Amino acid sequence: MTPDAAERARSHPCYSEEGHRHFARMHVAVAPGCNIQCHYCNRKYDCANESRPGVASERLSPEEAIRKVLAVAARLPQLSVVGIAGPGDPLANPERTFATLEGVKRALPDLKLCVSTNGLALPESVDRLVALGVEHVTVTINMVDPEVGERIYPWIVMGGRRIEGREASRVLSERQLEGLERLAARGVLCKVNSVLIPGVNDAHIPEVSRRVRALGAFLHNVMPLVAAPEHGTHYGLTGQREPTRDELEAVQRACGGGAAVMRHCRRCRADAIGMLGEDRRDEYALARLPVNVPFEPTPGGIGGGAPDVDVGAAGGSLAGASDCAAGAAAGSLARRSYLGAVEKRRAQLAEARGAALAAAAPLPADVRERIAVATRGEGLVNEHFGHAAEFQVYDVGREGAKLVGVRQIPHYCLGGEGEERSLDAILDVLSDCAAVLVARIGRCPRERLAAAGIEAVDAHAFEPIEVAALGWLRARAERTGSCRQRVA
């Protein structure tokens, strides 16, 4: 990785695992149409409580999208990226997509622009994306073999012509790979998403990984298929099963493991807003946005000067700023100052990590454990067990803590009461973990965890995750005596 690529990745929450602890993303759902059909997709279905790639509750015009971006940017200093990820394919809706990207770039040039595409229309879009300064593009590539592809894609539409069967996948694959190679050659950071479909492409994905890396992909994200009958997708209705947790991890390992495989994906909606793992889209619903944003797309670009948005007339929680130009300037200032604070924080975390690694260095190499961590962000063990909606799972050894994945769980604490059924599900999610590190935990779940052989640990509350994990591992090694002779 070049220093420039590393620098660009570190403030994008999806491209950098470390970055996702500090930075937020925002998807604007401006692209309704799609030029292909995937057997796992049904854009008509939307459950507001669900995090599933592609779904969106509100479809926005470019004007509405820019109003929304301005409102979010004025209030969320963590925001570093504005992306278009659906609900259809951004490049199958080029006018809406490029009008939105141009408008965001003009209004808030410090934000990164990001696009997620199926790749069919990518080759002819490369120049325009590069000219706009889009630095991050995700291409979903589920196969590089049309024989596999014909079990995923029934048809594509290109140049007004519908193509079906194996030929559809051949054309799609060719264009995906061509677009990826051309983007990477122009210095765009490309991430490839692959949906893991058991029995269809599970054995094939490592080959996809090798191929896309050879063409310049920066990161590979293997995501589990979501397929339930109620979603009304082909796979959901025909009983195609989703992969198990172990199957997903095995394919991720087969793709090479390490930093080049994304482990912190949350399978976000096409209208998600906030840090990964949180979704604040309800706070920024269209009905609550400031009104009166002059936004006049002209053929070939955005017309007019800098946006002059009157947020004074806004209702709901967004009222307060006297005008949007001032709001945008204040937001930009807040982002700069937040960036400065993040850099300081990073330096502190690196120092603490160095000390923790030095203290753990005498541990034998085979002292390793898998743990879960409850965190609200900032890289700290800072979430209450009962409030956690997910756990980050790490493998810990003397060389540090490596993220294995993020696992969603049902809330244990509902209305102040512990929910027994949720606890059963949580125990299942944690079944391969030796401990769960939390900010706090009640007596009842602590006892249930202990009975299942899982240690509940709140002694490292509010410590950085890796420092806490290594501290716990050392203490456990001391306590169990397994390496007392060898631990300093």
Ligand code: SF4
């Ligand atoms: Fe759905 Fe995206 Fe596939 Fe189009 S490319 S059918 S929007 S999942």
Ligand code: SF4
């Ligand atoms: Fe990032 Fe994954 Fe969410 Fe896409 S779905 S925005 S890659 S976390």
